[in-house]
Amino acid sequence: MELQRAMAKRRMVRSFAATPIERSRLDRLLDRSRRGPSAGNTSAVSFVVLDEPTLTTAYWDLTLPEPKRSSFRWTQLLDAPAIVLVLTRPLSYVERYAERDKGRAGLGDDLDGWPVPFWWVDAGAVVQNLLLSVVDDGLGACLFGVFDHEEAVKERFRIGADERIVAAIAVGEPLPDEPGRSAGRPRPPLNEVIRRPGPAV
Numbered sequence: 556m557e558l559q560r561a562m563a564k565r566r567m568v569r570s571f572a573a574t575p576i577e578r579s580r581l582d583r584l585l586d587r588s589r590r591g592p593s594a595g596n597t598s599a600v601s602f603v604v605l606d607e608p609t610l611t612t613a614y615w616d617l618t619l620p621e622p623k624r625s626s627f628r629w630t631q632l633l634d635a636p637a638i639v640l641v642l643t644r645p646l647s648y649v650e651r652y653a654e655r656d657k658g659r660a661g662l663g664d665d666l667d668g669w670p671v672p673f674w675w676v677d678a679g680a681v682v683q684n685l686l687l688s689v690v691d692d693g694l695g696a697c698l699f700g701v702f703d704h705e706e707a708v709k710e711r712f713r714i715g716a717d718e719r720i721v722a723a724i725a726v727g728e729p730l731p732d733e734p735g736r737s738a739g740r741p742r743p744p745l746n747e748v749i750r751r752p753g754p755a756v
């Protein structure tokens with residue numbers, strides 16, 4: 556029941572109070588979030604936590620520099636006391652699938668042969684766990700892309716060259732906000748989402 560309520564309530568929040576989140580509270584949320592499914596239990600999803608004003612300011616200075624900031628609609632997104640960068644290391648999956656028990660999958664040579672790159676799948680599960688845990692804990696979150704700032708962000712926050720930033724997630728006490736631009740798009744009807752193929756022809 557609790558889970559259903561958190562799932563129903565979850566939405567992206569784009570306005571935050573600057574009130575800091577206790578480090579132990581944030582760590583607890585991240586610990587819960589990492590308990591996602593993981594291909595071969597590779598578990599190569601990790602977090603870089605920016606939870607000090609100097610760090611969040613540095614993030615915004617890199618990704619939303621002053622000239623662009625004046626036209627930015629969600630100014631109180633920048634007040635979020637924490638930004639969690641969700642990382643994955645694709646090569647860890649190749650290494651894991653080169654192990655003997657995974658040999659039959661034939662995915663242990665390089666990054667190219669993966670029909671579904673499982674590193675993104677694992678990271679998506681962790682992201683959703685985090686978004687739900689945040690709601691469950693009475694906080695709010697907004698996920699946003701790092702887009703073409705990935706290399707600069709990696710360099711600034713000492714992230715390995717072989718790691719990828721899947722998403723940035725702002726976390727904090729939610730304030731009333733304007734809905735995002737995509738919020739008006741209706742979710743497709745259930746009968747389009749759930750399909751059951753008829754008997755084989």
Ligand SMILES: Cc1cc2nc3c(=O)[nH]c(=O)nc-3n(C[C@H](O)[C@H](O)[C@H](O)COP(=O)(O)O)c2cc1C
Pocket residue numbers: 565566567568698699700735737738
């Ligand atoms: C992969 C991904 C990337 C997203 N990127 C952004 C983004 O850059 N900026 C933003 O404001 N919202 C971003 N969103 C949030 C979506 O716009 C939002 O999830 C969607 O409109 C549904 O709204 P809801 O999450 O509030 O239910 C992103 C969501 C996902 C899953």
